[in-house]
Amino acid sequence: MKVQLDCVPCNLRQALEAARLATTDSDIQKKIILKSLEVLSRYDSYKTAPEMGGAVHEVVKEYTGNEDPYEKVKRVAIKMAHDIYPALKRYVEAQEDRLLSALEVSAVGNLLDAGVYGDMRTVDIETVLNRELTKGFAVCDIKALREDLQNVETVVIIGDNAGETVLDRILISEIKNVSGEKVGVFYAVRGVPIINDATAEDAIASGLDHDATIVSTGSAVPGLILDKTGPEFLKLYRDADVVISKGQGNYETLSDTAGRALYFLLKAKCEAVARDIGVGIGANVLVRK
Amino acid sequence: MKVQLDCVPCNLRQALEAARLATTDSDIQKKIILKSLEVLSRYDSYKTAPEMGGAVHEVVKEYTGNEDPYEKVKRVAIKMAHDIYPALKRYVEAQEDRLLSALEVSAVGNLLDAGVYGDMRTVDIETVLNRELTKGFAVCDIKALREDLQNVETVVIIGDNAGETVLDRILISEIKNVSGEKVGVFYAVRGVPIINDATAEDAIASGLDHDATIVSTGSAVPGLILDKTGPEFLKLYRDADVVISKGQGNYETLSDTAGRALYFLLKAKCEAVARDIGVGIGANVLVRK
Numbered sequence A, B: 001m002k003v004q005l006d007c008v009p010c011n012l013r014q015a016l017e018a019a020r021l022a023t024t025d026s027d028i029q030k031k032i033i034l035k036s037l038e039v040l041s042r043y044d045s046y047k048t049a050p051e052m053g054g055a056v057h058e059v060v061k062e063y064t065g066n067e068d069p070y071e072k073v074k075r076v077a078i079k080m081a082h083d084i085y086p087a088l089k090r091y092v093e094a095q096e097d098r099l100l101s102a103l104e105v106s107a108v109g110n111l112l113d114a115g116v117y118g119d120m121r122t123v124d125i126e127t128v129l130n131r132e133l134t135k136g137f138a139v140c141d142i143k144a145l146r147e148d149l150q151n152v153e154t155v156v157i158i159g160d161n162a163g164e165t166v167l168d169r170i171l172i173s174e175i176k177n178v179s180g181e182k183v184g185v186f187y188a189v190r191g192v193p194i195i196n197d198a199t200a201e202d203a204i205a206s207g208l209d210h211d212a213t214i215v216s217t218g219s220a221v222p223g224l225i226l227d228k229t230g231p232e233f234l235k236l237y238r239d240a241d242v243v244i245s246k247g248q249g250n251y252e253t254l255s256d257t258a259g260r261a262l263y264f265l266l267k268a269k270c271e272a273v274a275r276d277i278g279v280g281i282g283a284n285v286l287v288r289k
Helices: A007-022 A026-040 A049-064 A071-093 A098-116 A125-133 A142-148 A164-179 A200-205 A231-239 A247-254 A271-277 B007-022 B026-040 B049-064 B071-093 B098-116 B125-133 B142-148 B164-179 B200-205 B231-239 B247-254 B271-277
Strands: A137-140 A154-158 A184-189 A213-216 A242-246 A263-267 A284-288 B137-140 B154-158 B184-189 B213-216 B242-246 B263-267 B284-288
Touching: A007 A026, A007 A049, A007 B007, A026 A049, A026 B026, A049 A247, A071 A098, A071 A125, A071 A164, A071 A200, A098 A125, A098 A137, A098 A142, A098 A164, A098 A263, A098 A284, A142 A242, A142 A284, A154 A164, A154 A231, A164 A184, A184 A200, A184 A231, A200 A213, A213 A231, A242 A247, A247 A263, A247 A271, B007 B026, B007 B049, B026 B049, B049 B247, B071 B098, B071 B125, B071 B164, B071 B200, B098 B125, B098 B137, B098 B142, B098 B164, B098 B263, B098 B284, B142 B242, B142 B284, B154 B164, B154 B231, B164 B184, B184 B200, B184 B231, B200 B213, B213 B231, B242 B247, B247 B263, B247 B271
Parallel strands: A137 A284, A154 A184, A154 A242, A184 A213, A242 A263, B137 B284, B154 B184, B154 B242, B184 B213, B242 B263
Antiparallel strands: A263 A284, B263 B284
């Protein structure tokens, strides 16, 4: 998906958020905003918004020396997810269509970050998740996914934010129920901290190492750019029987260049992505492309 | 109130919104964003955010030749306000403290624009207003205002958005109940169309000419800058017994430079203004400064 005009103010807002998380020095915050304006003035030189986002967040890291401004945000999100995990695990296991339910929990888990910072600071995350879970998917290619998961050897999940990583353990468990215990599930994470996206460290803190093989994409941007990933991951990605890509960032970098069949599992958090998929803002989707 | 870092991404978002309202030509929209980035890189040369906003919206007007991108937005807001006016008028007249209630309606009317565009497109504006009206004021200097309104000759209301202008008729009526029918109420509007702020034309379409003398501040920015207003308005402003300044824009331009006692009546719609007043985001306030 190409960079949209909407991405420019959104990335500037993100630059300020990250600057404030990274430093309390208002002079440095100002310098970050000015430098970000410069980066954003070249917005149409970036292929996708996550690449541009990577450049903006690089400014924050460079000016503050803080390589992980979202470290605390991620830690809190993982803690929150651990807290609600048992109830959601029981919820999924009580449903008739457990795979569908686990996919819903996985998509909706993408809202966890909003519980940590942003608009929903004052909202009870459990209330939000419960409301979201009754909403279902606006697009749901579960029939195809269920078929594709039969008798497979390798499933790759391309992770997004830290926090939802904990809830993805429920999805992995249900994938194994469909595909059989012999299936190898790989959970792909970013190579370095970028925004609140999950790294290998976050995946381990989420307990994912008990359920899947954690692999790094090597990515330093909030999305997966195949050209910039290593040969091992690329082989895994290409040879996998099923790949599930989570979240907006991975959708934005992969939607035009996936080079293979993919399932995109996400919550359309912004107008630009919602428009591209053809759903309303806030919709949860599982779409095969 | 000085320009905050928050104002930079917010003004860029506004530039895109205005660009899209003013033209469907995506090349022109792109040029507007690039030029806005340039304007915003000089953000600390502006005394207040509305001055910067004026410069950004000037870019939109210049590049599109559209002098009133929000013309339809304002028309719809005024229509919506006319529709809900009778019920709100009855509501206020049924309250024990009618002045307080009219002030609440006036502050909450500031949300009308959100019903026309933005986040609340799908939300019933009556439901929103009803919820807001039960919230009351976070800061409420009504005791002082009630005293100040006794036996006065001149009251000036500095208006904000088109739409809430209709509901301000209820406030003017209650001011006259307190001050007596001989009080002269002046309703000040912008000199030219700027965002969805009310001009004289919008005030007349709101029926305000039946209740008050409509005066132009001459302002071309979304706030009142005293240095840039004409001598007639300045005299009226200085000599008035009571001045009520509505909305964030007027607060931002006047809070440090009012030169006289003022009542600020507004809904704190953004973090920066809320922080400056010392209330939470979304709070309604009537504050004497």
